[in-house]
Amino acid sequence: MSVPLLELSHVTRSFGGVHATRDVSLTLKQGEVIGLIGPNGAGKSTLVNVITGVHPPSSGQIMHNGERIDGMKPFQVAARGIARTFQVVQPFPAMTVIENVMAGSLFGSRIRSMSQAREAAAEHLRFTGLLTLAERPASELTLANRKRLELAKSLAMSPKLLMLDEVNAGLNTAEVDQALELIRKIAATGVTVLIIEHLLKVVLTLCSRVIVLHHGELIADDTPSNIVRNEAVIKAYLGARFAEKYRDSHE
Numbered sequence: 156m157s158v159p160l161l162e163l164s165h166v167t168r169s170f171g172g173v174h175a176t177r178d179v180s181l182t183l184k185q186g187e188v189i190g191l192i193g194p195n196g197a198g199k200s201t202l203v204n205v206i207t208g209v210h211p212p213s214s215g216q217i218m219h220n221g222e223r224i225d226g227m228k229p230f231q232v233a234a235r236g237i238a239r240t241f242q243v244v245q246p247f248p249a250m251t252v253i254e255n256v257m258a259g260s261l262f263g264s265r266i267r268s269m270s271q272a273r274e275a276a277a278e279h280l281r282f283t284g285l286l287t288l289a290e291r292p293a294s295e296l297t298l299a300n301r302k303r304l305e306l307a308k309s310l311a312m313s314p315k316l317l318m319l320d321e322v323n324a325g326l327n328t329a330e331v332d333q334a335l336e337l338i339r340k341i342a343a344t345g346v347t348v349l350i351i352e353h354l355l356k357v358v359l360t361l362c363s364r365v366i367v368l369h370h371g372e373l374i375a376d377d378t379p380s381n382i383v384r385n386e387a388v389i390k391a392y393l394g395a396r397f398a399e400k401y402r403d404s405h406e
Contacts, residue, residue, distance in 0.1 A: 158221040160185045160347055161206070161237075161316060166215035166225075168198075168205050175201040177371040178215070183316065188338070188348045190358035190379075193368035194392055199351045200242065202368065203318050207239055208232040219316075233262070238314035240305045242321040242351075248294035252285055253277065255293050255304055259311030279307040283337060299330040306337065310346075317341065319350045323357060335361055355393070359383070359401065367392065380405070 161183040168176045176198040183189060191199050204210045206217060208229040217225040224232055246255050256276035260266045266275055280286040283303045288296065296304060302322055309317055319338070323331045335357060342348050352358045358365055359379040367375040367382065369391040375382055382388055383398045 162218040169213045190362035190365040197368040198371040236315035238309040238312045239318040246293035253289040259308040283307040
């Protein structure tokens with residue numbers, strides 16, 4: 156039996172007695188695309204912060220490829236192939252686009268020379284469609300391209316697991332479609348993708364599994380078709396009208 160890529164066992168994170176996540180257990184397998192949804196304040200970003208070492212869990216444990224990683228520092232977690240993007244994208248504005256990606260290569264992968272980092276960064280920019288903007292200051296990029304740059308920086312760290320926090324926020328319909336195509340390309344390379352997303356159409360179209368948090372607790376972990384029929388999820392987040400509309404359009 157293969158070891159899960161990531162396994163959370165009874166993970167709780169508290170802040171001043173308030174449980175941001177409570178007793179969360181889940182498993183991620185290699186090559187999956189998983190959605191993480193729930194109302195504002197459900198604990199989604201906190202869970203990602205706990206996985207990536209920003210906050211240690213108050214209790215429970217996190218295993219990555221059979222190694223316990225809870226309690227590790229963020230740079231130690233990143234070095235093991237776990238990368239993330241942030242809801243508010245913040246590139247190094249005074250650096251060029253390619254220099255931003257080079258920083259990811261030098262920090263998160265085994266590349267140690269500037270020439271190798273530049274070569275690798277150029278490949279990631281080509282993959283994300285930003286190569287023609289390589290020498291532009293990052294501060295000049297549009298929001299959509301800053302989000303692409305965030306992806307390129309994360310890919311430069313050679314991740315096995317990539318967690319995307321609201322990667323489509325603020326984008327128009329065409330930009331969302333382009334972002335989804337890019338995420339599919341990333342998943343096709345074998346990278347496991349966990350995406351936090353409020354655009355339900357995106358999650359239900361893109362993901363093979365959907366994890367639902369509510370008040371910090373995991374209330375569902377299932378396929379999209381089952382999620383829209385789950386009464387607890389409908390009551391906590393989807394709403395009856397959306398669930399019925401989705402079911403009608405897919406039956």
